[in-house]
Amino acid sequence: MYKLTSGFETHVELKTNTKIFCSCSNGFGSAPNTKCCPVCIGLPGALPRLNKQVVEFAVKAGLALNCKINNLSYMDRKNYSYPDLPKAYQISQFDVPLCYDGFVELSDGKKIGITRIHIEEDAGKLIHNDEDILIDYNRAGVPLIEIVSEPNIESVEEAKEFAEKLQLIMRYTGVSDCKMQEGSMRCDVNISVSESESLGTRTEIKNMNSIANIRKAMEYEVKRQTEILKSGGKVIQETLGFDEKSGTTYSMRTKEDANDYRFFREPDLLPIHISHEDIEKIRRTIPELPHKKLKRYVADFGIDKKDAELLVKYPRVASFFEEAAYGIKSSKKVANFILGVIFAFLKSETLKEEFDLKISPESLRELVLLTDSGKLNVSKAKLTLEQMLLSGKRAEELLNDDDLRGFDDDSLLSLCQKAIEVNPKTVADYKGGKDKAIMALVGFVMRESKGRADAGKAKEKLIEII
Amino acid sequence: MKIANLAKLEIKEEEVPFYISEMQAMIDFAEAVCTAQTAESADKVKALDFNDMREDEVITSFDSDEILVNAKDYEDGFFKLRRRA
């Protein structure tokens, strides 16, 4: 049996206003070299100044991942030469990172360890052409945290779950969008395969740009390494890329032949002091994290675990849901409306993530309360909701008195009784075991009430009477 | 030779013998550091105990013209590096 061992090194771009060492704006998509200054392009004589928010975000991320925080940590220089690195060194943290010794808990209770989290600066962007390389330094100096996991991931499923959970926790803390396709979260996966207790030679797959690809790449790599070992060969320690089209890994040219980074303390920056008070202040800004939210939705709101997971998957959806469901009993209905009508309306993942609706949580709550009071039946409510999403109007604006007259219980009772009286054969069929027959009776009630009755309630009542 | 190899990280070495002898002189001089006695418990000099971190406020960046003004090769706002010449 070949055992898989894997660890992740994840780079997350922090969502601060400015870069890590200068006050250039930290954004996406500007014209080349328009978000630069002497500091981030490494002009002679320019000096770095550390952005406070970067440290706070990094500590926040660390706390959310159950890490310990170093009260005193240091910046170091990592020296190597590459065209996207303006100073020929990257300012990072070597031996004393900001955060250490945390974990991410998987759904089965297994804890994937987080060895350390440190802050560092990103490099510029290169465009590789045949004849030349074009360089844009807008991204140089963008603040990153590097999250290093313990190599205790033991299956591709665990890896997928780990990546998803990590991404979600980071989104909840608000420190990063963690959009892999935009590059705000990049994973390097270390992977090795072994028959025995001892670890095999590991390879590193770099620049994974989606969780789906991580899964595919890992599956391929495990197979590749296993086959090599089975045939008596040796796995070479190397850096690999993943080709999406073919679904295979390939060997990459390394950045530097010799990886002697000659780390030493960054003399242009002071050590970073963080007191216990500072840490606690930051801890208080961490919102309720996904796993807690999930538990609460199931326990307090009575939502199905699967539904709860879907709500929690998108931080904005979760907060919309909580606001809409605030103080009312039928929170499940709220959830259903969101997961049903609204999600269908939004169609794409991006729209779901943004959750930029024309309606407010309050107006959804109003709608749900209308159905609760019997004034509006569920199917009508769904249609109304669609209109609300399109127009931004509130339920009461869209519905007239007639619609809202609703159908009180007495009327419902009398209609049901009428249905039973008028359709004795159908009743007999139902009593005889034809369950579907009840729907014909419901249909009768609906027709008679001109659609105002609540189909579900009608069914219940009919069954009750019968 | 080891030294010259290492430095090849950044520098191409042509006059190896000259540099080896120069380097050796400097290293011999530097050896004094290695053999120097250091006290078991040197009084720890208090590290500067203030942080000098700045607020997260954007200041307008430089124009790309200025950023590129000293570059020998550029194209469409990018720095350009020819692969061979």
Place this chain on the structure above:
Amino acid sequence: MSEILKLHNMLCSKEISAKELTQKYLSAIKSLNPDLNAYIKISEDEALISADIIDRKIAGSEDIDLLSGIPMTLKDNISTKGNDTTCCSKILEGYKPIYDATAWQRLKSKGAVHLGKTNMDEFAMGCTTETSVYGSSKNPYNKNFVAGGSSGGTASAVSANLAVYGIGSDTGGSVRQPASFCGCVGLKPTYGAVSRYGLIAYASSLDTVGVLAGNVADTAVVFDRIAGFDPMDSTSRPDFSPCAFDFLDKDIKGRKIGVPQELIDRADEDVKYQVLKAIKIFEDMGCVVEFFSMPSLITALPAYYIIACAEASSNLGRYDGVRYGLKAECFESIHQMICKTRSENFGDEVKKRIMLGTFVLSEGYYDKYYAKAQHLRQELKAQFKKVFERYDALVTPTSPKTAFRLCEVEENKEGSFNADLCTVSANLGGLPAVSLPCGKDSRGLPVGLQIIGDKFMENRILNLAKKFEESRGEFGLKDMGVRFDV
């Protein structure tokens, strides 16, 4: 004795216009610089424009700063926006910074008139200015001798009265030693007192922006204006407010002065003689002088070289021709382009120091050399702390030697290392130190006296220097450059 005050009064009383004053300096430079090679670039138009602005202010009866209209020079590693700043290296040929160094910006805002950039050892690595791509600067006292380094051009210009003052940089003695060789005053401020933003880095934990002038008062005037917190430099001290000028004339009776025996012992005879004579003057003025032993000052020197070269190897990594500076013409690959660019355009001394620095940081050697050197540095700092509990200031020779003959250093490696013996410890300790002339050697070359103080005690060391200067009497070249003798 302050040249700046004298000129300021002359300008305010309209005895001379700023333009006339600048023109005097420009023509003196034209006639003397070809021999001295102090200036590598003269900014005639810029200087006259600045002078003109000051003249208009004076005409409009506006108040002007002491430094307004005063002609000065910048060492070629101080960034000047839109103006060539090359560190006297081929690799930065044509490089025009897009921003001003803070120290220069502060002087500019006070109306300083910049005459041009002065010569230096390439990337500040050297002690004679002979490694400059522009050739060496000569000592105004005797042109067969060097001006010192690395701020040799700046010291030569100030000493020859071709600038009222200059801004240089001091990493291991680069302001004080040339000041000592050329017979002018050179101040290395406390690390963190003056912003390094815009100073092209050599060794980041050792570099300081320094002042060279003809006398102590002028040095203080300039220092007060360039020093103070700069948010662009994280290592600049937030709570420091310079006020050296106000302290110049305080009484120094009873001040405790320590003299490290080791540095006296290693000085040349002439130097020793002059320095001991100077120490006697302090005693006569009522100071309490005590000789003591501080052997760590000797191991400081190799520790300095290791740390400086290590940081330099990292700081100079960025010079690859991609964003600025020269670029190689023919190459097969990008890696080759970078290597060629650097090999062809860095001088030998720079390449040597980069390699040494790379070596001491490399795997397997880091602990033995770099970590050990830093450890020694920490010990030295701790010792200085104790020393300054005992003494108000230390007095030493600035250099064990007086100016070298041209090319002497190339032939004698050992000599060049040891030239920095007395100065590096102030850099390692981040302490302020000033050099001023205390006499001449048998060849007529100036001997420099160094006063070292505790952190941020520029007031105290300049105070002591001023009193010594008064006692010593006149010093300087009277018949060279621009002089206004009353």
